[in-house]
Amino acid sequence: MCCSSVSLNCNVPGVPFPSPIDSPFAALMVVVYHAVFFNTDFLTRGGAFLGTLNAGVWIFFVTSGCLLYLPFAASHLGDAAGVDPRGYALRRLARVYPAYWLVLAFFTFIVPRVNIYGLHGFLLHTTLTQTYVHINP
16 A cells, blocks of 8 residues: 555644654664764763763654554545555565665674574574574573
């Protein structure tokens, strides 16, 4: 289903966000937070402020959740056809996993920050399930 027939207005009266423009700023907040964390551990001028930029994760989650729910809300309200859950899941996987695998490869081979232990660890990391299992030897 295409979202072109769905209005992108997720605003609640009196609440200034989420809006589609919030996601890039939230993503930038997270990137800056991690850059400062990995390079200075916030022991730099402005480190206390820069340490609060992880709030971008919450802004990104709220904005993304709102935008991802729009087709389902439109279907529920009768403004659009029903959403095929299987097609929806496949499209989400096709959008998320290739970028995740690229970043995982980068942080495994180029900037070694990820420790993958054997085939079991490889499968856990490539399926985003490593946080549910203790894999450190």
